[in-house]
Amino acid sequence: MLLTHPLTIQEVNNSLSENFIRIFGNVVEHCPAAAIGILKKRPFSDVNHIIKAVIDFLDSLKISEKEKILQLYPDLLNKLTYLSSLQLEMEITGKDHLSVEEKRKLRELNSRYKNKFGFPFIVGSKEECIFTIVSEIVSRLQNDKDRELRIAMEEVKNIVKLRIHEIVR
Known part of the structure; x- marks a missing residue:
């Protein structure tokens, strides 16, 4: 509808x-x-x-159901690494540009994250700049799976809040 x-x-x-x-x-x-x-x-x-x-x-x-929910989320970081600078500006707040080398590094970090945790990196704020996201994924890669599952679910909850506020006034 x-x-x-x-x-x-x-x-x-x-x-x-x-x-x-x-x-x-x-x-x-x-x-x-x-x-x-x-x-x-x-x-x-x-x-x-x-x-x-x-x-x-x-x-x-x-826990297994939460993991399945996290696996349903799109891999936005992978998408971002293939966007042009202009497209990237429209997707992420700020005028930050990633060089070819920075995009390669982000793809590598993203791959390590998905391999370690079994779900894509999720961030629940539209206000993050790309360099903040890079810093955050580096930090979150240090977590064990239980801690990262809790953090990722909190990000899902932030997304839920944003989406519900778009639906209901």
Whole structure:
């Protein structure tokens, strides 16, 4: 369902179950199960109540289920390393440019990250500049799998918040 405007909390609460699942089925990347899981939590009092319901759903998952959710997220760092400088500026805040060597290094770091943790590097803020992301992936590569799973899930929760705020006013 294509939204033409942000929904009110009343519209969310009154929407048919099928529409609700279509609308909220991608607040967690390619995971309509999250929308189905929070459907029974209606009526929601406000947008924060919806966010809390999704976060509670995510927190209730087994570790293997959390890993599967993380694997559904796109590998944006790989995409970024192949963008031109102009495209990169449109994708990431700031005027930072990566040289060919920096792109190669980012591809290498990204590959090490995916091999170590089994899911793509996820960052849940649109405000990150590319050099901050490079620094963050270097830092997060030092984590063990349990710690990185928790961090990546927190990034997913940040994405969820952004997406829900786009859907509901």
